[in-house]
Amino acid sequence: MNGGIGLDRLSLNQATVKHLGLTEAVALCVRHDIPAIGLWRDRVAEAGLAETAAAVRAAGLRVSSLCRGGFFTVADPDRRRAALADNLAALAEAAELGTGTLVLVSGGLPPGQRDLGLARRMVEDAIGSLVPEAQRLGVRLGIEALHPMFCADRCVISSLGEAVDLALAFPADAVGVVVDTYHVWWDARLAGEIARAGQRIVSFQVCDWVLPLPADTLLGRGHLGDGCIDFGAVAAAVTAAGYDGDVEVEIFNAEVWDAPPDQTAATVKERFAAALGLFRPVSG
C-alpha cells in the first residue's frame, strides 16, 4: 500500500489549464482518464454552479477541492464582513460541488501594516467564525501555507508548521491543512510537520520549483521533474501521515498555460507516474 501513489488518485487542478473553461477542462480529464479535478470559483461561476455540479457528476469525476477562500486580513469592518460572506458562499459552493475541501489562502499584511501577529490573529478569528458552517455542510477548510516569499502580499501563513498550529486550534471535522510541495519543500522540518498534521491533511498539491524565478514569482512553477523538488520524499511522508485522497497537480506557469491542453494533460500523467508511482528510499 505504501509503495507509491497511482494515477487513480491523480487530480488535475483547473489552474494548470488556466485558459480552459469548465466544460473543456472536464472533457480534458475524461479524455485522459484523469479521475478527479480541482475547481476554481471563477470558472465555476462562469459556467454556473448547478451546471458545473451536474457536469462533473455526469463525467464521473471526483472534485478534489474548491479553490479558494481566504483573504481574511482586512481591517475595515465592511470589507471584513464581505470577506466572511464570500467565504460562507464558497463553503456552500463546495458542498454543492460535492467536494469536502475548500482551500484557503489567508491574505497578506493589511496595507500599510507591519504587524504579522495581528494579521495572523485576523486569520484565526475568521476561520473560527466559519467553523460552524463548515461543520454543518461537511466541508473542511484547508489552510494552505504559501511560500514565505508571498508572506507580505498574499498569505501570512508561511510554513506548514504554522498552518498545523492554526488548524489544531479548531475541530478536525472543520479545519485542516493543505500540503503544496511548491510552498513547503524547502523546510527542514517538513517531514515532522507532515507527521504532526496527520489526519488534518485535507489536500495534497504538487508542482515543481523551477529556477530562475520569473519576474512574476507567482508563475515560477513547473511540471514534476522539471525542477528540484524530491516528490517521493514528500509523498512518502504525506502517505505515512495517513493521507489517501486525491493528489492535485496545480501548475501556475505561463508556458504551461500556452501549451496545447492535451499535451499538458499527457505530461501531467507521465510525470505524476514517474515522480509518485513508486517511492524510493528516503535519505534522512
Add this chain to the structure above:
Amino acid sequence: MNGGIGLDRLSLNQATVKHLGLTEAVALCVRHDIPAIGLWRDRVAEAGLAETAAAVRAAGLRVSSLCRGGFFTVADPDRRRAALADNLAALAEAAELGTGTLVLVSGGLPPGQRDLGLARRMVEDAIGSLVPEAQRLGVRLGIEALHPMFCADRCVISSLGEAVDLALAFPADAVGVVVDTYHVWWDARLAGEIARAGQRIVSFQVCDWVLPLPADTLLGRGHLGDGCIDFGAVAAAVTAAGYDGDVEVEIFNAEVWDAPPDQTAATVKERFAAALGLFRPVSG
C-alpha cells in the same frame, strides 16, 4: 538598557555601497560617524589584506563581520577540498581584520541533486571540519539562514531554527548564527528561535522587504522603513536574547547602489535611528 539600539552600534555593511572600494567605504563611515563596517572579501583582496587591516584600524572602525565563507555543497572531492581551503583562508583573513565573525552562506543544492538532507549534511560536515581553526583564531562561524526562495540555488539553510539546530551541534566559541531580518522576518516562530539562539547570535543584519520583488530577487532589499518588516519587534527579541554587538545595515538594491554614497549613508543613519532607536511595545 532595553529601550533601543543606538547609532553607536551601527555598522555599514560594504555591500550597501557596492560600487565603493575599500578606502572610499572606510572614508564614508568616518565622514558620517558610523563606528563599524562589515567587510567583503573581494573588496578586501582588491585593497590588500594588511592594507585593509591597517586602514580600518587607523580610521578607528570596528569590523563587525567578514562576508563571506560557505558554499559547502559541492560533491566533487577536489572542489570540496578547494571550498574548505577557501574557508580556512577566510577565517585567517577575519582574524587579521580583527573581526570575530565570518558570515557563512551555505550553498544550494548540488547541480542535478534533489536531496536536501544530503546537502545539509555536507554543510554540517564542512562546518565541523572548520571548527578547530575557528577556535584557534578566535573567529566564530556565523551560519546565516537565507530566505527560502534561495534554498535551491544559494543556501539550503532556510530558517533561523534550522541554523540554530546546526550551530548547537558545535562549540559556542566556534559556531553561531546570523540573524538577517530580510531572510527571516516572515517566520511565525522567529521570536522563539531568536530566544533559543541566545548567545549564539554572532551578527544581526537589517534591511527591509520591499514589494514587488525585482526580476533579480537578490536585489529586492530596501532601506529600513521602505518595506514591511517590523524592525522593532525583531530587534527587541535579539536584544532580549543577549546580543549587544554591532548591527549591520546590508542592502542589496541596484537603486541604492546607484545613489550618491553620502546620501545612502545619511539615509542609513536616519532610518536606523527611526526603526531601532526606541523599541515600541510588541504585539504577541
